[in-house]
Amino acid sequence: PASAPPRxxxxxxxxxxxxxxxxxxxxxxxxxxxxxxxxxxARNEAARRAGVTIVxxxxxxxxxxxxxxxxxxxxxxxxxxxxxxxxxxxxxxVILDTTTGSPEEAEEIHAVLAARGVEYLxxxxxxxxxxxxxxxxxxxxxxxxxxxxxxxxxxxxFCRETFHLGPCGxxxxxxxxxxxxxxxxxxALAEGLVFAERLGFTxxxxxxxxxxxxxxxxxxxxxxxxMVEEDxxxxxxxxxxxxxxxxxxxxxxxxxxxxxxTKTHAAVLQSAEAAGLGALDNSAIIRAIAGLSKKATxxxxxxxxARSSGKSKPFGG
Numbered sequence: 001p002a003s004a005p006p007r008x009x010x011x012x013x014x015x016x017x018x019x020x021x022x023x024x025x026x027x028x029x030x031x032x033x034x035x036x037x038x039x040x041x042a043r044n045e046a047a048r049r050a051g052v053t054i055v056x057x058x059x060x061x062x063x064x065x066x067x068x069x070x071x072x073x074x075x076x077x078x079x080x081x082x083x084x085x086x087x088x089x090x091x092x093x094v095i096l097d098t099t100t101g102s103p104e105e106a107e108e109i110h111a112v113l114a115a116r117g118v119e120y121l122x123x124x125x126x127x128x129x130x131x132x133x134x135x136x137x138x139x140x141x142x143x144x145x146x147x148x149x150x151x152x153x154x155x156x157x158f159c160r161e162t163f164h165l166g167p168c169g170x171x172x173x174x175x176x177x178x179x180x181x182x183x184x185x186x187x188a189l190a191e192g193l194v195f196a197e198r199l200g201f202t203x204x205x206x207x208x209x210x211x212x213x214x215x216x217x218x219x220x221x222x223x224x225x226x227m228v229e230e231d232x233x234x235x236x237x238x239x240x241x242x243x244x245x246x247x248x249x250x251x252x253x254x255x256x257x258x259x260x261x262t263k264t265h266a267a268v269l270q271s272a273e274a275a276g277l278g279a280l281d282n283s284a285i286i287r288a289i290a291g292l293s294k295k296a297t298x299x300x301x302x303x304x305x306a307r308s309s310g311k312s313k314p315f316g317g
Contacts, residue, residue: 008033032154073243075172096154106142122141124174180248182219
């Protein structure tokens, strides 16, 4: 009888939110044992049901696994985590970090780990958790070529394509570029659907035409239905994208670069977060844009009264 294939090396995951849980599912489906933990008990239980071996704390993941994937809210969380558990980090270990943050933070983490002989990849992802679950995302990796090659088997479980982009920090840089364009695409779609609605079309009618028109984009296929149906169950949270936009603007300021559309986008996202939409899917930006339109209509109401009183300028005047 044929011998059984060798058991694959366990992969660690710290952070089992939307993205981490989806990555864990892909690794398990590919036959990798997964050891993980999250600070939220419900996430641990969901991951345990999916087949992840849940441990008591992040220290246990780092001590048990040579290759550990991080999926945390910010790079500040990453830096603090690695600082708190520095004594269990060891030479030859590889940390794959899918967290989006500033390139400078990624470079600082890389320098600290390199001094310990630990490889660090800022392995950012273009795509949401649903796309990770179906293996449709793009991986964008900064770090050593050697470490990238060592983790190719992990990355290919959930990335349709992976780009190695040079030194650490470049994964974060290109992720900000892709998120800038993606976010503006999403905002443009939301604004277009609100505009169409005011013109007397349904959102569904407008979306159907847009998808078949020259204005079509992948965003329409991913977020269009959610905007039409106002299904804002999160694939990627609105506040998370606002965090990225703030990083973009800070980086652009250091580069003395103006990002006019991103400035406007940030203001809309901030109004959405202030309205309590931050924990919803980022497609909820359509609700914020619709709300801004209603406010503008209310502000213009006195002007209509003024015109009826003969106070407006004559046509063509």
